[in-house]
Amino acid sequence: MPMNAAEIETMITEALPDAKVEIRDLAGDGDHYAAVVVSEAFRGKSRVQQHQMVYDALQGKMGGTLHALALQTSAPAAS
Amino acid sequence: MTDAATTIDTTVKANDVVLFMKGTKQFPQCGFSGQVVQILEYVGIDYTDVNVLEDMDIREGIKSYSNWPTIPQLYIKGEFVGGCDIVREMFQEGELQQMLADKGIPAKSPQSAG
Numbered sequence: 001m002p003m004n005a006a007e008i009e010t011m012i013t014e015a016l017p018d019a020k021v022e023i024r025d026l027a028g029d030g031d032h033y034a035a036v037v038v039s040e041a042f043r044g045k046s047r048v049q050q051h052q053m054v055y056d057a058l059q060g061k062m063g064g065t066l067h068a069l070a071l072q073t074s075a076p077a078a079s
Numbered sequence: 080m081t082d083a084a085t086t087i088d089t090t091v092k093a094n095d096v097v098l099f100m101k102g103t104k105q106f107p108q109c110g111f112s113g114q115v116v117q118i119l120e121y122v123g124i125d126y127t128d129v130n131v132l133e134d135m136d137i138r139e140g141i142k143s144y145s146n147w148p149t150i151p152q153l154y155i156k157g158e159f160v161g162g163c164d165i166v167r168e169m170f171q172e173g174e175l176q177q178m179l180a181d182k183g184i185p186a187k188s189p190q191s192a193g
Contacts, residue, residue: 047161047165047168047169048147048159048160048161048165051147051161051162051164051165052146052147055147055148060148062148062149063142063148063149064148068111068149070163070164071164072164072168
């Protein structure tokens, strides 16, 4: 069962409450998305760790229900 | 450790650069795997390709080995570097080339973009 953008955003923000999430549907088929996620929780973490945090938030959907999620993650720019 | 995990562990430790991918470097069978192949070919280094489509145990085993849910997966000197997004981002930032140089794996310096 494909996922919609809102579901993905909700799952991410539930795990990362401060996260700013932008999701683009790449193919209109419910399983190819691109997401930009900005959260303080990423600060000091490697890219792999940051992406793993997002995958954990998606509770196993990644690679199964969700075939492709092109991810860009970062901590907020220092103000 | 399962047989698959042992095979994976041995492979990533025995080869400087290993790409677990769908298809082969000659015939990638997935856009994301193909992108990483293009990057590695452009950077000009030798690497071992492992076609996960030929062995379901490896295809699933690699995901738990690295705690990473998707394919492709790039390993340099036994260390998981990332999937397609991360390898592309590192390449664009020049970090991939620097990491290879730091680990004594010679890579051509990227020509300036056309």
